[in-house]
Structures are given as structure tokens and as C-alpha cells.
Amino acid sequence: MDAICEKIRSEILNISHKSGHGHIPTSFSIVEMLVAVYQTMNHDPKRPNMPDRDLFVLSKGHASLGFYCSLAAHGYFNFEDVYAFGAFDSNFGCHPDRTKVPGAEASTGSLGHGIGLAVGMALGARIGNSGKKRQVYTLIGDGESNEGSVWEAIMVATNLKLDNFTVLYDNNNSQGRCLPIPNPAERFAAFGCQAIEVDGHDLAAVKRALTVSTDRPRVVVCNTVKGYGCKTLSDNVYEWHRRAPKPDELNMLLGELHAGNV
């Protein structure tokens, strides 16, 4: 595991423990995806409103803790700032508020919304612009993709041939229990996207996928494991879906993380 990803996961555990909040397994599954985006996109953490920046929208807003820790790891603020996660009057809620979190381009939480917003942002970057366009990235979940609005947005994006629009699909099989989406790469390709399937925990592979040239919307299907990094989490995703670790559990999970016991 890359050092930055291990650091982010350890802070997710620490902050969840301190705050009593957090969807840890789903935050763990997207860490490499987030790091890949922030190591690829044009952004400046010291100028989060830089006019020509690329944009990232976390559509699966319940993974906010992973998002905040990734922003902190890339210099938007300190990890300590996030210790008030979910607390009254905190800037860091259990779902992101764009007006409170530097680097958050959209307030999300109800599933199936961020992707449509991101399509609008990508379209806006194209209007009146024949030159280099800003890139717009959004991260959606497989559970979120039960929502019809996800597929509406994909249809619109492909019809508009938005070549500056990238979806990172967290294929962590969270809907295996309910309404699974088999062969997602085939589905996105059938909708007209450039679909690339990678190991979502291989940071280099995700970054390579984000830079493959395309003339259409790009979907990077990232095969991931909920709770990746701690075997206790990945073996017990339902129990840990929304739960904060107690002191002894924190030490156990940090031990697993640092031992590389994924």
C-alpha cells in the first residue's frame, strides 16, 4: 500500500474513533481512487477556487470521511481540522457541504445527484471553448448506481460527447446483497462510454486509466474491496457499515493496517 494511502486510512480510523461517526469500509474502498484523482488533476490546495482548476465531485457523499482525509493529505487543510467530523457547527459533516469544505465542489449525500451535477460542470467547460477544457471527475458507487438518475446522466454525457468527463466507479460490491450490477464495464461501454477496468487499489493503474486519451466520457471501473486495508473490516462489512471503532478496536484496526494485513 502506498504511504499516502496508508496515512489516509489511519486518519480515517482515528477521526472515526474520535468523532463516533463514519462509514469506514466505503471510505477505505475509494482511497486509491481519490489519491489518483488528486495526483492527476490540475488543482492548487492553497487556491481551492483557482479559476481554471479541474473539478472533482464526490457523488457517493457518505464516503465523506475518506474524501476529507484525502483533501487533507493533499494540503487543503490539516487532518486535525476534521476531528470535529459530524459535530454540531463543524465544517465537516458526515456528508460534504461545498460551502464549508475547501475543495468540495458540490454538496452531496442523496445518491445519484453528484454525477448529473458533474455532467453540467463538464458541459459548462465546453461552451464557447474550443481550446483546452477543464477536466471534471466524479466518483460514484455501485450501490448508488441502482439509481436511474446515474444512467440518465451517463446517457446525456455520451450523447453530448463530453470528452472532459470521467466517472470513477467504486465497484466494491456493496449491492451484492440487494440489487447487484454485474459487468459494469460492459454496461458503461454499451451506453457509449470509454470503459476501463482496473484494480481500484493499484494506485498506478488508476492513474494510468485517468490519463488514457478519449473522445468520449470515460468510466474507470475500479474493482475494490470494502474496508480494504483492514481484514476485520473487509471480512465484516455489514457490521462495520456505519460504525466507529472503540479504543481497543482502533488499536486492532491500526495494527492490521500498518501490518499490511488487507
Added chain:
Amino acid sequence: MRATFRNTVTELAGQDDKVVVVLGDISVYMFKDYWERHPDRFYNMGICENTLISVGAGLGSQGYRTFVHTICPFLTDRSIEQIKLDMCYNNFPGNIVTCGATFDYAWDGATHHAYTDLAVLRMLPGMEVIQCGSKKEVDALLRSQYNNDHQTYFRLSDHPHTIDTNLEFGKGTVLKNEGSPVTIMTAGPILTNVMEAVRDLPVNLVYFHTLKPIDKDLIRQFRDTEILVVHDAYGLYEAISEVPALRMHYHGLPDAFCGWYGTVHDIRKRIGLDPAGIRAAAMALIQDRSQAA
């Protein structure tokens, strides 16, 4: 009203390169001239109302002044969460313009009726709600509100009134002030029927096109009268009741799907919103008031 909407927005787009039109496969050929002039700011996006709103909000986030337009119940009922979250909660500005007010598509049945849009959208933080009644109101209010930092709802109808009103956003109009103990308050296109019903009756008549913010100062001027609220869509009655301790009387939609087909006039007649029904309600209130006195 739709032609006025088209004309005004086409003119605005010629002056403001941030104007973008997003259609849900309605009014497309009406916008042919706009489309030819501004092809990169015109999108007939598809029959996908949720995404129309989300994409419109995304465009708003990038500084565009978007007009999202399609049929009223489909856009407002189906996409209420997108309006609430993607536009209002995110505070991305934009304009929603609908056609098919209340019973405009009477013959299509209740799937095409719009009962709740004004009332529901009025409750969303930041939202401006306009029930356009005349073509002049459409033109004036589009111009004054399209490029502010709010989310603005414009409700168009195929049956506008032709009465001159105050065209200022947020302001109502006193159309009759007879010092009467009975005041009729109404909004939008049904003013045609209301005016016909009460023109020669001893009542005051107050009209609104803006339901949010409602003109409370104007309402307070009539707080000591019996107020009969005549409406063909939920929202006005609730807006007026923001002023406390009024003596309000309801004359509007029944708690029923009015799926009797025919025309808007047929349905209005059945539920007492034709001129005769409105006149009867006004006269009954006048009579009650006389007996009480």
C-alpha cells in the same frame, strides 16, 4: 406565454453569453431561431427531468444563467429532490420555466395536471416562485430575475390574462379598493375569471404574480377584512397565511384528482372556479359579513 418566454430569452441570449437553454424535448421548434443563433448554448437534452435539473445546476455552478424548461408536473413533481438539493442546497443559481399550468392539459387527465408545484417550491430555501399571469409579467419578470444568485421558478400558462398589473418582482397589485370589508386575493392566469366575477361587486381585489416572496405589506393593508383566496393551484393560500391572524376563506382546488378531461374551462366550472362559481363564493361571503354586522 411560451412565445413571450422564447422571445425574451432569445433577446437576453443575444446580450448575455452566459444564457443557456436546456429543454426536455418540449418547445424545441419554437426555439429554432435561438438554436440557430446560439447552437452551443441550446440543449434539447432528452426526456430526463431529473438530469435536466442536475445538469442545469452544474451549469449554474460554472456561472451560466440556465433556463431549464419542460412540462410542469414532470419537472417539478418528479425532480423535486434535484431542485431541492442540486439547485437550492448547493446554492447554484438557475431558472426553471414550466408550461402546462394546473389544468392547461385538462384533456390529458390528472397525470398532466399541476397542483402542488408552487406550494412545494415555495418551501425550498432560497427559491423565488413566480406564477406568471400575463405575457407582460413573463417578459418583465424574466428580465429582472434571470441573472440573480437565486433559484427562480417561472410558471407559464396557455391561458394568460390581459389585465395590467404591477410588474415589479415581489409586489402585488390592488386592482379594486372599495374600502369593502371583503377582499378577494388571487394569483396568476385565473385573474381573468376573478375579474369577470367580481368587477361589479362591492369587494376589494388584490392580485399577486410573485408567491415567494409574497407581498406581506400589501396583505397587511387588508388584514381587517374578510379575505377570500381564489386560486387554482396550491401555494397562494399558504403564502398569504404567512401574515398572522388573517381571516381567510378558501376557494380553490378540491382534495381530488380532477381527471374529467375536456378543457381547463370545463374543469374550472365543475370545481367552482369559473366566473359564476367565483362570484357565488364572493357573494356568499359578502352576505355572511352583512348578516354578522
